[in-house]
Amino acid sequence: AQSVSQHNHHVILSEAASLELGCNYSYGGTVNLFWYVQYPGQHLQLLLKYFSGDPLVKGIKGFEAEFIKSKFSFNLRKPSVQWSDTAEYFCAVNAIPGGYNKLIFGAGTRLAVHP
Amino acid sequence: GAVVSQHPSRVICKSGTSVKIECRSLDFQATTMFWYRQFPKKSLMLMATSNEGSKATYEQGVEKDKFLINHASLTLSTLTVTSAHPEDSSFYICSGSLLSGGPETQYFGPGTRLLVL
Numbered sequence: 001a002q003s004v005s006q007h008n009h010h011v012i013l014s015e016a017a018s019l020e021l022g023c024n025y026s027y028g029g030t031v032n033l034f035w036y037v038q039y040p041g042q043h044l045q046l047l048l049k050y051f052s053g054d055p056l057v058k059g060i061k062g063f064e065a066e067f068i069k070s071k072f073s074f075n076l077r078k079p080s081v082q083w084s085d086t087a088e089y090f091c092a093v094n095a096i097p098g099g100y101n102k103l104i105f106g107a108g109t110r111l112a113v114h115p
Numbered sequence: 116g117a118v119v120s121q122h123p124s125r126v127i128c129k130s131g132t133s134v135k136i137e138c139r140s141l142d143f144q145a146t147t148m149f150w151y152r153q154f155p156k157k158s159l160m161l162m163a164t165s166n167e168g169s170k171a172t173y174e175q176g177v178e179k180d181k182f183l184i185n186h187a188s189l190t191l192s193t194l195t196v197t198s199a200h201p202e203d204s205s206f207y208i209c210s211g212s213l214l215s216g217g218p219e220t221q222y223f224g225p226g227t228r229l230l231v232l
Contacts, residue, residue, distance in 0.1 A: 034220075044159075044208070044223040090158060102149065103221060105158040 002027040004093050006106035013081050013113050021076040021109050023091030032094040033074040034103065035065055039087045047089070050074065061085070086113045117143045119211045121224035128199055129232055136194045136227045138209030144189035145211030149221060150182070153206040165192050199231040 007022035025031065035047040048059025055067040065076045074091060091106040118141040128134050138148055147166050151159040163179075165171040165186035173179045181203075183195040192211075196203055206228050210221040 036223075043225040044210075046220065049220060102161055102164055103159075104161070107158045110156075 002093060002095050002104050004091055004104050004106035006089075006091055006109050008109045009107065011109055011111045013111070015083055015113055015115055016080045017113075019076070019078040019081045019085070019111070021089055021091075021111075023074045023076065023106060024072050025074070025091075025093040025104075026072065027093060027095050029095060033065070033067060034092040034094065035059065035063070035074075035076050036090045036092060036105075037087045038090065038108075044090070047076070081111075081113050083113050083115050085111060087111060117211065117213055117222040119145075119209065119222050119224040121207075121209055121227050123227060124225060125228045125230075127230045127232065130200050131198055133195055133197045134199055134229060136196075136207055136209075136229075138192045138194070138211070138224055140190045140211040140222070143211065143213050143222075145192075145213065145222075146189065147212040148186055148192040149210045149212065150184060150192075150194050151208045151210070153208055153226070159208060162194075196229065199229070201231045204229055204231045 004025045033050040036044045037047050038044050047063050048057050050057045050067045058064045063078050065074055067074050088108045088110045090108045092103040094103050120139045122137045149164050150162045152162050153159050161174050162177045163171045163173045163184050165184050167186050167189050171184035186192040206226050208226040210223045212221050
């Protein structure tokens with residue numbers, strides 16, 4: 001069965017620190033990869049996605065992620081976080097074996113950025 | 116971007132009653148809609164996938180007779196929690212999938228918080 005693991009459940013950073021959130025998935029076939037963000041009290045929003053092509057993808061708000069196929073990883077990065085980045089971040093995988101496509105989510109990483 | 120709404124945003128009901136939650140895609144036709152359940156401090160767990168005009172496909176462990184899903188049109192799907200019990204209290208989120216000829220991206224609704232007393 002496909003699964004997604006996020007290594008850090010809770011991350012605390014100071015403003016301007018660099019961020020890297022780990023995400024690994026288990027599926028040997030073709031995948032689409034996503035990072036979603038959920039700000040406090042708000043709904044899930046797409047940060048970025050990888051479908052194909054350049055494995056380094058850039059998303060909104062200065063976030064980027066790198067797909068490393070050999071490591072089954074899709075880590076999220078931001079060079080300098082801001083207080084407004086405080087949120088929960090979910091990595092998700094969409095396996096493409098044919099048929100309907102569904103997202104498998106990781107457990108999420110709660111990021112707290114202190115001023 | 117594509118917008119998905121849910122109604123109600125919050126509902127409190129007595130144990131044993133049924134609750135219906137609506138999910139609407141406001142500015143696109145969602146050929147597929149997904150229903151998730153989010154437990155406190157945990158990730159989203161997919162409950163079921165519904166395609167317009169056909170029966171929903173439920174994930175393992177999800178009782179189809181308890182969580183009735185109807186996807187009557189390309190813009191509306193409903194989730195009915197039948198004979199709700201306190202353990203059904205949770206945050207229910209739907210998403211609509213836009214089939215654009217390529218890999219799909221889901222657009223999420225704001226969620227419905229259900230509290231069963």
